[in-house]
Amino acid sequence: MNINRKLDKEHRPKTTLRNYKCFGWEKMKVIQTTKLTKAFDGFIALKDFDLTVEEGTIYGLIGPNGAGKTTAIRTMLGLLLPTSGTATILDTPVKDIKRVIHRIGYMPQDLSLAMELTIFENILFFGRLQGMAKRDIDARAEELLKLVELEKFGDRLIEACSGGMRRRASLACALVHDPPLLFLDEPTVGVDPDLRSAFWQYFRNLTEKNDKTIVLTTHYLTESEQCDIIGLLRDGMLAREGAPKDLKMEVPDGRGLKIRAPSVADAIIREVQDELGLQSQADGDFAVIRFTGDFDVTRILEIVQRHATTYGMELIEPTMDEVFSHFTSSKGTAKLAANQNVPDEPEVMI
Amino acid sequence: MEFSWYRVLAVMKKNLTALKRDRRTIGLIIFLPIMMMLVFGYAFGTDIRNVKVVICNLDANAGSAVLSNKGYSFLAGDDRLELTDNVTTVAAGLDEVHFPGLLPGVWALIVFPVNFTEKWPHPAPVEMYVDGSNPQIVAAVVGAVTTMLVDLSGNASVVLYNVTYKYGNKDYRPVDSMSPGILGFTVMIFMLLLSIVFNVRERLSGMTERMTATPTRKIEVVLGNLLGYSLIAVLQTSLLLLIVKLIFNIAIVGEVLYVFLMLFIFAINTLSLGLFLSAFAKNEQQAFQFIPLMIIPSVLLSGFVFPIDGFPDFLKVVSYLLPMTYIIIILRKDMLAGLGLQSVWLEFLVLAGMTILFLLLAAIVYNRQKR
Secondary structure, three states, X not given: OOOOOOOOHHHOOOOOHHHHHHHOOOOOEEEEEEEEEEEEOOEEEEEEEEXXXXXXXXXXXXXXXXXXXXXXXHHHOOOOOOOEEEEEEOOEEHHHHHHOHHHEEEEOOOOOOOOOOEHHHHHHHHHHHOOOOHHHHHHHHHHHHHXXXXXXXXXXXXXXXXXXXXHHXXXXXXXXOOOOEEEEEOOOOXXXXXXXXXXXXHHHHHHHHHOOEEEEEEOOHHHHOOOOEEEEEEOOEEEEEEOHHHXXXXXXXXXXXXXXXXXXXXXXXXXXXXXXXXXXXXXXXEEEEEEOOOOOXXXXXXXXXXXXXXXXXXXXXXXXXXXXXXXXXXXXXXXXXXXXXXXXXOOOOO | OOOOHHHHHHHHHHHHHHHHOXXXXXXXXXXXXXXXXXXXXXXXXXXXXXXXXXXXXXXXXXXXXXXXXXXXXXXXXXXOEEEEEEEOOOOOOOOOOOOOOOOOOOOEEEEEOOOOOOOOOOOOOEEEEEEOOOHHHHHHHHHHHHHHHHHHHOOHHHOOEEEEEEEOOOOOOOHHHHHHHHHHHHHHHXXXXXXXXXXXXXXXXXXXXXXXXXXXXXXXXXXXHHHHHHHHHHHHHHHHHHHHHHOOOOOOOOOHHHHXXXXXXXXXXXXXXXXXXXXXOOOHHHHHHHHHHHHHHHHHOOOOOOOHHHOOHXXXXXXXXXXXXXXXXXXXXXXXXXXXXXXXXXXXXXXXXHHHHHHHHHHHHOOOOOO
16 A cells, blocks of 8 residues: 555545555445345345445456446446445545545446547547646647557547547546546447457556545456456346455365376376365376365475376466356356457457 | 535536437438428418419508508419508508408508507507408418518517408417417427437437436436537527518518527427426337327327317316417417417416426436346
8 A cells, every 4th residue: 555645635535544544554445335226116236235445446247238347337336325234435434425536447348438529529528528628638638548549630520430439538537537536337348359458457557556446347358357356247246256266266166287297197087086075087098187276286396296297287276267167157158248248359449 | 425516517418419410310300300390381282372362552642651652562463462452541540349340352451550650669450350260361361561660670679560350260369379389399399309219329329327327417417418408409499580581471570589598498398398208208109108108198189280279178177288289379479479488487487487386396306227
């Protein structure tokens, strides 16, 4: 935690015991929701949603379509009134969110740009709504257009832009006032992989070096690995939450060793199954041994060394798809897979 | 967040830039008033020509008759009228009571009073004895005389005339009032279209919600929308008045600027109403349905086509709930009688009050979808 973090003067936290902590030992809780519930005409979109997001993290809300990701974001932004429960954003109850809204950037899922305006004019417009002077916006727009690789297209009308360009322009608009807290609803949809990884690098940079906090949704599961914490949403409920690497440890037989030991692979497997009771199988020259979490690998290696003096070894980690399927229970797995395995092929950009 | 005009202007600028690029809407802004004026203008009798009238000039009986003669030749040159005779020999003292009636085929008798020239600029009013059975013809006669008087005086406030109905119902005189109604109607239809459709489109695109997630206040967005569109209203109102003057030569007895201002207030009124109503439309189709809903009562019940006095009481209530009713009264008094604000201050207050009410309502229900 960076003690020298620049605190917005106006919103310097009151010096209560709890807030003293945020300077020293504990990271400040930027978002805290308790039993947040949102029902639409009897349909429960979000149920008992408890979320805590600490400063300087990227929090990814992951879930299939209709899981409540967008509802969660909109409720936390005060755009929807919660049916019950509370949410505190930047130390402010969500009903008073207007007090701190200038410190929040929001990129909605749908287009939300003025179609008849150019990319630059849209940035200018949102900058002005934030009360920024034209001169400052100009400078900032140049930076942002470079970031989203649209520096040559500032004068293009939104209606003439491709889907991916619109998403990028929308991201630029959300970032214009350099807010400490960002809500990004599907920021990387329709953005090609190179630029997507550039975005992630930028996000990391924002959170690690500048203490910004980002809450985002994504349905690219591979990408969710880059979040500090992910929350797995299903049917409006937070099924599980944690750091991707921790969650991976919990997938049963999710991790494994792939050992190249020609001719002795079968023998190794037999002994591993007998002695350690681990699920394992031969795959040609390879023995694939599965285990859960931080199983003591040396016990496997002892067995291996009995049979082979030289061998190759590779550690297997569960994919995020496996993590996701595991934590969002079995009955919906097929449906989830259908929704989640969006091909990572880039959308062709013009 | 404090209210800030900076954001209001940002919203306004955004709307104007968007509108500027919307060629079809610009076309509509320009051609809609022209089309409306043509349709209404021709349908409602501005093309009445060669109405037979008799002019009686009593002015010549006492000294100089320079002005009345000038007026006479002006009327003779007006192709709305056809002069059958210049009755200069009728005895002085002719008045409404003694007037024997119109000759067959003659629609009106126009009388220049005694000492019209001498007492200028404060003469007795020009008297018109008209056959009121055809309101459109009466309008043509009154229009011709009004134009003549404005031409003579060069100053609208001097103009005085009296109209006496020899036949027909004196109360039934929608005619004089046609042009204010047309002006109001044209402004109304376009402003409703603009505010309802654009606002719903903005909400559907997610812009409304996105703006809500910024320090912007509802009233700032509503005011910004209003200001942006009201500039369009200024443009359109000017165009309308220009057409009224140049193409149809409809007399405006009072101040043109006053008419313009009143129409502008009416435009803001309609815009606010449109912004308010648009909150209740889920999509553009629904938004469009509001337009006839507002337009039809405004045309039929505002006194534009039928006089309100003839309505049963329950309809009168509806009439007096319509902003259109008030703008018609306000414009009529000024365009036809040259009476400014002092004669219609109550109506003006009602109109202004309604405008503020709609504006506040629009701000309250803005982004009503929030649940």
